[in-house]
Amino acid sequence: MKYSLQIKRLFAAFLSVLLLSATVGQAQAGMITNQQIVQQLDRQHAVALFDRADVQNQLSALGVDAELAKSRVAAMSDAEINQLNQHLADQPAGQDVLGLAFMVFVVLVITDMLGATDVFPFVKNINR
Structure with missing residues (x-):
């Protein structure tokens, strides 16, 4: 029993030293x-x-x-x-959006003039 207690104390001391000496990763704040x-x-x-x-x-x-x-x-x-x-x-991001809108408008006006579409009421059909 006496040896068992000494072994336990020695083991506890060994673990204590081991835990205290273990290095944990160091963090540097900067x-x-x-x-x-x-x-x-x-x-x-x-x-x-x-x-x-x-x-x-x-x-x-x-x-x-x-x-x-x-x-x-x-x-x-x-x-x-x-x-x-x-x-x-x-x-340029989206620089040609205005140009594209104008081109679509012109195409729709031309197709209205040709009678292919009827989008704008102010455009007269040239085939009539």
């Missing part, structure tokens, strides 16, 4: 700037563009491997990523 956050988001945005199906289809049509292009964008410097995102932001 401040990050807004610029670092913006750069990280810009990089994620640029890389995420290559996950879109329409971009991958366009790259395939041009003969470019989408994964290769994605890896090259991921390897770009922060200045290059910023320049790429600026170039994408400068691209």
